Amino acid sequence: MDLPVMPPVSPMLAKATSGIPDPTKHAPGLSFEPKWDGFRCLVFKDGDEIELTSRNTKPLTRYFPEVVAAMREQLPDRCVLDGELFVAVGSRLQFEVLQERIHPAASRVAMLAEATPAGYVAFDLLALGDTSFLDRPFAERRAALEEALAGLDGPTYLTRTTTDTDEAQSWFEQFEGAGLDGVIAKPLGAAYQPGARTMLKIKHQRTADVVVAGYRLHKTSTTEKPLLGSLLLGLYDEGQLQHVGVSASFTAARRVTLLDELRPLETGIEDHPWQAWAGDAIANPDRVPGTQSRWSAGKDLSFVPLRPERVLEVGYDHMEGRRFRHTAQFKRWRPDRDPESCGYGQLEEPVGYELGKILSID
Known part of the structure; x- marks a missing residue:
């Protein structure tokens, strides 16, 4: 060449x-x-x-x-x-x-x-x-x-x-x-x-109220200095809490304070809405955290389950299927929201448009 x-x-x-x-x-x-x-x-x-x-x-x-x-x-x-x-x-x-x-x-x-x-x-x-x-x-x-x-x-x-x-x-x-x-x-x-x-x-920039259902520790976290890595987010669909994405961009100080805030909500996986997937070894249709795929091979995907009692407002750009396409941005806690009220119905759905019309420049 x-x-x-x-x-x-x-x-x-x-x-x-x-x-x-x-x-x-x-x-x-x-x-x-x-x-x-x-x-x-x-x-x-x-x-x-x-x-x-x-x-x-x-x-x-x-x-x-x-x-x-x-x-x-x-x-x-x-x-x-x-x-x-x-x-x-x-x-x-x-x-x-x-x-x-x-x-x-x-x-x-x-x-x-x-x-x-x-x-x-x-x-x-x-x-x-x-x-x-x-x-x-x-x-x-x-x-x-x-x-x-x-x-x-x-x-x-x-x-x-x-x-x-x-x-x-x-x-x-x-x-x-x-x-x-x-x-x-x-x-x-x-x-x-x-x-x-x-x-x-x-x-596009949008917001949604989601349920915080777990967290992962940061890759630099140690026993002496634990740091939060990402929050695992969920939305309810016909009574079932579905994994919808993560929020992960925090300062070092915020990683410490968030972890302190969430400690009281820690629970065992057997009491968690996602306990049915605890033993999965491969990616499942809902892409629940802790499951493997070829994109995550070799990574530690373990997470700490939390009682789904806290609601968080996040920013997102758009959906890919039933999940946020990119990492969601932490906005604020929503103590006024009931977790069970956080469902897919709140998400804005774009009006359909034919891809062929976009690809044609005539």
Whole structure:
């Protein structure tokens, strides 16, 4: 492989902002695009030789043979692209199904490539032919990308963009219904800066009242100085407390005080709503804490059960199935809430939207 931009390259990153930003404060303006919920992926193509690398520069090529085959046919002969790998089931992106593709067995990868084929959506250009585009402004990179990828109809796609803030706001409100994660804003005059947070991301922010049902100790916790690592959160569904996610970002001092607060609630697993899963050795459909999967192999997943008596308000961006997609943010205790009243009905459900409409830029 001989390209003007060679791996490893760390992709350009984004910093969070609240609401659609004002383009006039970012001369010569901003370009908006959907925020895809998949695996960030750089593509290095030199003829039939293709290498896919992740956000942390690890190889992804072997896990997506169907995407590699499509790229040989659809992409320019020599190019370096930034984009996202995704899996869609029906009209929605499904991140959990995408995660299943990272498997050590080649036979399993081949089976999943046929059963749940992935796609790739490109949103930036790092090199084309013998030319590096790293130092060129995004407006120029986008124009060259549109010309190079004109006419793609899948499984390799070109993301849509707009400079209209009203349209970007509409995307933010509607595209979540197809499983997307928000909106990205890119300064039209900015060069591609690997590893730098030069883009802006606008994500959905919501709150929910959840039941604290257990905790894990921090990886640095010792017998002499125990520290809380994460809170295990639950929501009730038809009388059953289901595991919905974790809250884990605390200062060192807060890890100590939270542990002191929760000690009186400690109980045995035999008296806990999740006691039925105490002996599980593999992941179960509810992904209850303490169960193993290939993502957690080798990790200590033991947890301290708590009587489900305390309610916590957390912040979250969106759901993946019946769980928080990302770690929830601790907001405040809710002593005014009854734990049994904390159910899935309080969660906002986005209106459905067809993924195919987003992938089409005609």
